[in-house]
Amino acid sequence: MNDPLNRNVVSAQSIPEVFGSMVFNDHVMRERLPKDTYKALKKTMELGKSLDRTIANVVANAMKDWAVEKGATHFTHWFQPMTGITAEKHDSFISPEGDTAVIMEFSGKELVKGEPDASSFPSGGLRATFEARGYTAWDPSAYAFIKDHTLCIPTVFCSYSGEALDKKTPLLRSMEVINKQALRILRLFGNTGTTRVNTTVGPEQEYFLVDDKLYRQREDLILCGRTLFGAKPPKGQELEDHYFGVIKPRVMDYMADLDQELWKLGIFAKTEHNEVAPAQHELAPIFNNTNLATDHNQLTMEIMKKVARRHGLACLLHEKPFEGINGSGKHNNWSISTNTGVNLLEPGDSPRENAQFLLFLTAVIKAVDEYQDLLRVSVASAGNDHRLGANEAPPAIVSIFLGDDLTEILDAIESGSPYSKRDAEELKVGVHILPRFPKDTTDRNRTSPFAFTGNKFEFRMLGSDLSIAGPNIILNTIVAEELSQFADVLEKAADFNTELQELIRKTISEHKRIIFNGNNYSEEWVQEAERRGLLNLKTTADALPSFIAPKNLELFTKHKIFTTTELHSRYEILMEVYCKKLHIEALTMVDMARKQILPAIAKYSSLLTKSALEKKQLTCDNACAYEVEIVKELSTDATGLLDSVRKMETDLERAENESDITARAMFYKDTVLSGMAAVRSYADHAETITAKEYWPFPNYTDLLYSL
Ligand code: ADP
Ligand code: MG
Known part of the structure; x- marks a missing residue:
């Protein structure tokens, strides 16, 4: 079908065929795996046992053939770390054959276990840096799928001592x-x-x-x-x-x-x-x-x-x-x-x-x-x-x-x-x-x-x-x-x-x-x-x-579901994320206020001031009332905004110096959040009295009615 957006639009009749076409599901497994392998794999899936290496090799090879036919060039262990989003690290299927050629290969070992260099994922102190690597292990209860030319293997993510570092492991346990x-x-x-x-x-x-x-x-x-x-x-x-x-x-x-x-x-x-x-x-x-x-x-x-x-x-x-x-x-x-x-x-x-x-x-x-x-x-x-x-x-x-x-x-x-x-x-x-x-x-x-x-x-x-x-x-x-x-x-x-x-x-x-x-x-x-x-x-x-x-x-x-250590580490991560999110928001406010909003107010005030000075040459009463009033109001807003931004900067420094995570979270809640409300109130008021063309970014009407 011709589509100006170059989407893969399919006809309504072919939806049943398209559905699940990028998933290595039960139907595909049955079709592509030798009967014995299929049975062994199903059993593993039902009992949640680990997979025998020879079976894993056969499954991996069938997966790779299927994926390559569908245009996949890479594979990845797809997992759900504590960041709340998914993570993936791509490896291609290529394997050298001689000095100049490659074949597409994917082994049972690569299917079953992966070792991303995962030292930068939040672990709440669970992984000391000297043993920073965690490993990913295939979760056969979820099907592999292809996304962006990559075969994605759903996996769990654990530390070497077996602690869960992801959201999937405790979910499966529950x-x-x-x-x-x-x-x-x-x-x-x-x-x-x-x-x-x-x-x-x-x-x-x-x-x-x-x-x-x-x-x-x-x-x-x-x-x-x-x-x-x-x-x-x-x-x-x-x-x-x-x-x-x-x-x-x-x-x-x-x-x-x-x-x-x-x-x-x-x-x-x-x-x-x-x-x-x-x-x-x-x-x-x-x-x-x-x-x-x-x-x-x-x-x-x-x-x-x-x-x-x-x-x-x-x-x-x-x-x-x-x-x-x-x-x-x-x-x-x-x-x-x-x-x-x-x-x-x-x-x-x-x-x-x-x-x-x-x-x-x-x-x-x-x-x-x-x-x-x-x-x-x-x-x-x-x-x-x-x-x-x-x-x-x-x-x-x-x-x-x-x-x-x-x-x-x-x-x-x-x-x-x-x-x-x-x-x-x-x-x-x-x-x-x-x-x-x-x-x-x-x-x-x-x-x-x-x-x-x-x-x-x-x-x-x-x-x-x-x-x-x-x-x-x-x-x-x-x-x-x-x-x-x-x-x-x-x-x-x-x-x-x-x-x-x-x-x-x-x-x-x-x-x-x-x-x-x-x-x-x-x-x-x-x-x-x-x-x-x-x-x-x-x-x-x-x-x-x-x-x-x-x-x-x-x-x-x-x-x-969680060991004591796992629970405490998760608590730390959740607290940290809360503080970091608010920290980033507060910094963004400061940045926008200093580099965009205050300069915009200054520019518009200057325009009004120039206009007022020009008008002053006329003799009629109240000629510059509008300009003067608005400039006054904007000056009040600008002063309030600058003061609250400065206070925010001091508060953020204090927050960073608070080493106790619970106290830090409370500080963000009680002090930083109300500081953000103050910064916002001056800026939002200034927005209502500034000419639209002078405001430095799209306003709510622009954003909410843009389509
Ligand atoms: P609404 O809440 O908007 O009135 P519905 O009650 O129809 O909508 O369903 C909302 C969602 O609940 C749908 O995603 C539907 O698939 C899901 N749902 C229906 N039955 C179950 C079930 N047994 N278990 C879990 N989710 C269900
Ligand atoms: Mg509902």
Whole structure:
């Protein structure tokens, strides 16, 4: 097909062929591997064992042949270090043959293990520089794929002493743990057919698109991903005319191109629409196993940015690119599913299915209540602090929305009183069929941070930029912990149904404080939550210390998700990243203020002053009132701006000299952030009284209505 943008646009009929065409998936493996090798590999994948070298050689060779046919010249171990983005180091397939020729080669050794010179990745002190190298190891549970003429092997990244240096290793560990504990529960319900339980995730991804030419004129967007200056535009999102609005042709072209790039990589890109803010959009994939969903979400974010460039656009994934306009989040739809395709958070039709559903449901309720702090930590970042609690995203207080129907059922079970929609009869778990509680479409609560939506939970506190690995490590682990406690009790039960009923009743009674079906954006909820004793960890600096609280350390070490050292190193990294992000933002502000904004104010003031002096030669009254007033106002702004910039410079020096990381984070939160607000207020005011042609970079109207 002819396309002016030179995209690889395919016809609608060929989408099924294009889908997954760049993935070395099960279908390709079956086709290209000798039967025995295929079987051995599948077994390794299922059991999570390490791969025999001879098998690895055969697999590697088949992968290489397939990749070369598709135009790949290089391979890379693709991994997810603690930076939150993905990393890759490319090696070509070439291998010398004699002095003048090469052949394309890829060995089992290269497939299975890699040694990037990875000394510069954050390790939180885990890797002393004398043993700086970490190694990458193939994760056969995720398929290899081709991107930019490179065969990418999904890998985990560890230190030589075996400590995890990435986000993938603990995620895989958490998948194992929830598998193990959920299977214990299923066996108690007489299920012997299920051999594997996985969690599933569908992450809805929000983003902004702006014209790339404008983006490149803003140092703050380039360096920090968000605007640090910008007066409120005359039109924001108040008319609510963008949400689900007609998609503009340029954006439509972008989305079509993006879909196809994602489909080639086997990513189920499904739904695309305009979001609430001008220039804001969303992409939702069909859900997948959490491990794959995590890889796919990382790839989606990367490809969103890449495809945008091709269309003369810049894709902003920052949680809060524009002040006064909604930021972007990511809804992590999460459920638990068996290898036989049963969703364990689906109520089902029989008393047995209902009882099992209630047990999984109450496990989630207990988990969210007991580990509110960890869920909050899992979404904490400097960028997301601008959203949570800002009446556009859920508050920093974690609570669960269940809907009125399901809450009433739980109330009836707890109190042992008859359920109103049933004739004066008590609900006996495991005996009675639960009344239907249809997914409520009329009053689905969009303000809740953690909502039950019929057969899954939607964790809505994630920022758009975040790797979903972190929140899912926490979700998998905390629910696994509760399932293990339940299994401990029920495995000893003399009468299963009676003890089950009692366990569910007791759990509801002890943890129902976490359930809230009202408006989470309201001030009353903040007070009510405080009365209930729920946590309100407002910022990243407030939240992060609970990551290493004794109860959480115990949880992580019990299930072997993190060792004590790993946990502490991660805490350090998260704190460091928070401080560094704010440091870079503050420096960027100083730079823009000194080199762009103050000179612009001076230039425009000078113009006005010259004009006033000229006019002075006239005799009429008030001839220069406008010039004089504006010059005065601009002078006040310029003085305020310079003073606040100077204070910022001193503060940043103080911050750098603070050696205690927790104290440093608090200093950024309490002092640097308010300093940034001061700098911004002078600059934004000056912008509103300066002629547009004198302002040194595109303003909010330019950026938000550029397409
Ligand atoms: P919305 O939240 O916008 O109303 P939906 O409820 O249709 O949208 O679904 C949102 C996301 O939830 C989609 O990515 C979808 O694939 C995902 N999803 C649906 N079922 C599950 C499940 N069992 N596990 C995980 N994610 C799921
Ligand atoms: Mg949603």
